[in-house]
Amino acid sequence: MESLTFRHTTAKPLAGTVPSTITGVVASGNLEVLLERVLPPDTCEVAIETPIAGYGPVWEAVVADFVARAQPGGIRISINDGGARPDTVSLRLLQGARLMEA
Amino acid sequence: MTLAEILAALFPGGHDVRVADGLVTGRAPFGGTEATVIGIDGDTPLGIEGALTLSRSVLDAVRAGTKGPILVLVDSDSQRMSRRDELLGLNECLAHLAKALLLADRSGHPTVGLLYGHSAAGAFIATALATRVLAALPGANPSVMDLPSVARVTKLPLETLQEMAKSTPVFAPGLDNMVATGAVHAVLDPARPLDGQIRDLIADLTTEDVRDRLGAARGGRPVAQAVAAQVAAEARRG
Amino acid sequence: MAAQMAASTDPQALSWYEATARQRVVALADPGTFTEFLPPTERRMSPHLPLFDLPRAFDDGIVVGRARLDGRPVLVAAQEGRFMGGAFGEVHGAKLIGLLRAALDVRPAAVLILFDTGGVRLQEANAGETAIAEAMRAIAEVRSAGVPVIGLIGGRAGCYGGGGLIAGTCSRLAVSEGGRISVSGPEVIETNRGAEEFDSRDRALVWRTMGGKHRRLIGGADAFAADTVAAFRAAALDLIGRAPAFDLATLEAEQARLEARIARFGDCRDATEIWARLGVNDPDAVPAMTTAAFDETVARVEEAHHDAR
Numbered sequence: 099m100e101s102l103t104f105r106h107t108t109a110k111p112l113a114g115t116v117p118s119t120i121t122g123v124v125a126s127g128n129l130e131v132l133l134e135r136v137l138p139p140d141t142c143e144v145a146i147e148t149p150i151a152g153y154g155p156v157w158e159a160v161v162a163d164f165v166a167r168a169q170p171g172g173i174r175i176s177i178n179d180g181g182a183r184p185d186t187v188s189l190r191l192l193q194g195a196r197l198m199e200a
Numbered sequence: 201m202t203l204a205e206i207l208a209a210l211f212p213g214g215h216d217v218r219v220a221d222g223l224v225t226g227r228a229p230f231g232g233t234e235a236t237v238i239g240i241d242g243d244t245p246l247g248i249e250g251a252l253t254l255s256r257s258v259l260d261a262v263r264a265g266t267k268g269p270i271l272v273l274v275d276s277d278s279q280r281m282s283r284r285d286e287l288l289g290l291n292e293c294l295a296h297l298a299k300a301l302l303l304a305d306r307s308g309h310p311t312v313g314l315l316y317g318h319s320a321a322g323a324f325i326a327t328a329l330a331t332r333v334l335a336a337l338p339g340a341n342p343s344v345m346d347l348p349s350v351a352r353v354t355k356l357p358l359e360t361l362q363e364m365a366k367s368t369p370v371f372a373p374g375l376d377n378m379v380a381t382g383a384v385h386a387v388l389d390p391a392r393p394l395d396g397q398i399r400d401l402i403a404d405l406t407t408e409d410v411r412d413r414l415g416a417a418r419g420g421r422p423v424a425q426a427v428a429a430q431v432a433a434e435a436r437r438g
Numbered sequence: 439m440a441a442q443m444a445a446s447t448d449p450q451a452l453s454w455y456e457a458t459a460r461q462r463v464v465a466l467a468d469p470g471t472f473t474e475f476l477p478p479t480e481r482r483m484s485p486h487l488p489l490f491d492l493p494r495a496f497d498d499g500i501v502v503g504r505a506r507l508d509g510r511p512v513l514v515a516a517q518e519g520r521f522m523g524g525a526f527g528e529v530h531g532a533k534l535i536g537l538l539r540a541a542l543d544v545r546p547a548a549v550l551i552l553f554d555t556g557g558v559r560l561q562e563a564n565a566g567e568t569a570i571a572e573a574m575r576a577i578a579e580v581r582s583a584g585v586p587v588i589g590l591i592g593g594r595a596g597c598y599g600g601g602g603l604i605a606g607t608c609s610r611l612a613v614s615e616g617g618r619i620s621v622s623g624p625e626v627i628e629t630n631r632g633a634e635e636f637d638s639r640d641r642a643l644v645w646r647t648m649g650g651k652h653r654r655l656i657g658g659a660d661a662f663a664a665d666t667v668a669a670f671r672a673a674a675l676d677l678i679g680r681a682p683a684f685d686l687a688t689l690e691a692e693q694a695r696l697e698a699r700i701a702r703f704g705d706c707r708d709a710t711e712i713w714a715r716l717g718v719n720d721p722d723a724v725p726a727m728t729t730a731a732f733d734e735t736v737a738r739v740e741e742a743h744h745d746a747r
Contacts, residue, residue, distance in 0.1 A: 099488060099491055099492075099493070118477075118478075118479050120460070120478045120496065123458055123495075123518055123520045123521055124493050124494070124495040124520075124521045125520040125521060128520070130478075130495060130496065132478050132479065132496055134479060147493060147494070148493070149491060149492065149493050176481075176496070178493050178494055178495055178496065179493060180493050248696075248700055249700060252693065252696055252697055252700070255689075255693060256693060259686070259689055259690060259693055262686055263686060263690075279621050279622060281622040281626060281627045281630045281631060282622075282627065282631065282635060282636075283627060283635055283636045283647060284704075284707075285621075285622075286620045286621065286622060286627070286647055286648055287647050287652075287706070287708075287709060287712070288656075288699060288700055288703060288704065289653075289656060289658045289696070289699065290602075290620070290621045290622070291602030291603055291605060291606045291619055291620060291621050291658075292606045292658055292692075292696060292747075293696055294602075294603050294606065294621060295574070295602075295603045295604075295605070295606025295607045296606065296689070296692050296693065296696060298574055298603065298607065299574075299578060299606075299607055299684075299689055299692075300689055300693075302574065302575055302578035303578070303684070303685070303686065303689055306578065306579075306582055307686070321558075321567075321599070321600075321621075322599070322600070322602075322603060322621045322622075324567065325567065325570055325571055325574070325600055325603055326603065329567070329568070329570075329571035330571065330574065330575075344558055344560070344563035344564060344566070344567045345560060345563060350560055350563075353560050354490060354560060354561065356490065364489060368486065368489060369564065370486050370528060370561075370562050370563075370564055370565050371486070371560065371561050371562055371563050371564060372564075377564050378564060378568075380564075381564040381565060381568050382568060383564065383567070383568040383571070409572055409575050409576070411568055411571070411572055412532065412535070412568075412572065415565070415568070420564065420565075421528055421564075421565045421568070422485060422528075423482075423485055423528060423529060423532070424528050424529070424531065424532040424535075424565060424569065425532070427476070427482055427528075427529050427532035427533060427536065428532040428533070428535045428536035428539065429536065430475075430476055430482075430536065431475045431476050431502055431532070431533050431536030431537055431540070432536040432537070432539045432540040433540075434475040434476065435475055435504060435513060435536070435537060435540030435541075435544055436540050436543050436544060438504075438544060
């Protein structure tokens, strides 16, 4: 298993008041994403556990793209990966952010 | 020990216990009352007919109302693996046998398992694991799945699994690991009279299921008890 | 938590088979009433899977909590069949057992178990096997206390291995077409006995032998539900109202029921022969029958209706 953590500063906090949510399932080609509103409003942290080693740069790019689009300030994101493709990861991250904004 | 030796040691005053097609049924005087004996001998797989034969004996004992102990002697294979058994509802038959033992226990019959050989999977759950207290004799070898099969499914080298098995009782076959998990309460001393050791276990019976507590104390199931307790506490907070 | 996710999903349309465990629970319950115990934020994950270099899940593949069903309090457990095949590991099993033990004090209107499991998780086999035995004992105690334990089976992993034994311990079972109940799975039988005994690639054979319609017709399940959350909800509500007691009379009746089944159908090679003997006019038509047509067929089958479980 490989552990990766990325920290970002955001321009604004994520909208909404939902304290936490989870989306996705740990399965082959899928992942679960747990979002918790527990960080300072200009901070986002994404921690990943993946069984597929060596894809750090890809994760870094996917997370950076998500942070730029969603501005998820205040959110700690924890990912259990089952070997998801980057587009699935992006989809789940955005899905999770939308649920937090509800 | 063979089944004959075990029966002789358990019932020095004689017994009326028979074995047919690997199924053990009968009665014997035991500690001033009458014990009901059921079991599986000779590494026999447990199928639908066998399960119902054993459950019939247990229900007969409950209906008789003697409250005598029910001894479950096990040297079995796993459940019988066949199209016919599944077609006719093996899950119902095995669950029925387990329920009969659980009902007997609730009805005041001490239910005691004695594992003296192999047992696995559905047969293990429906018999030995459905008793209030499960004892084993040294040399018993319960398993869920043997290591070569685990290696096939997990795609890990057998040598790796054998190494892991030494420090991780949670997955590896064998009596020591089932003791550590709390599934087997006690290992008996074959050099001492078996009947007295079984009577001692009956004298110490608890009403609650202590297996996760044993698993925590022995290290074979490090977190189960705490997790169950936490869920129960949150549920009770209502 | 996560309630928002499924709240927008219509229970009338949401497929039970396709839904996640979390979606099933939220959509099954009265809107907004589900509260999860030991939720994913607690991160009570398997301590053992990392040894096998396998990914973990924050809930270890089972969602447990309380909810209301038609206004009445229930305790609920739902297995996630997509994570490790919904199999019982140490934490997974302990969450179910904690819920069942609490039911003795909480006295809900029912405990609902949404099965979706291949059985014991091999990497934690001894813990999983022991947990199954603990669950069966706990169910016997809960039922003895007069609380119905209802199993709902229609997930992609089916209800196999020890899951099949726990199901057989429940007061009542509802099953859908896609739900399969069995001890040995098709692959396990084929591996041990050969493809002549069971060809696991023959999906029609799997469904005929272990599937929801066969189980319902022979009385192995008490209700047949269409593959929607709404149908399972209706079935659960119905079954809660007619749960058999856990006593000698029930088990004597079950003994007689199962013995009669073997005496009557023990020489049948295929489920269609059993269905014919049960009085089904056109057994070959059963697999393709709509839920409504199947309900009519079941209504005429005496063996499908009993209190012997």
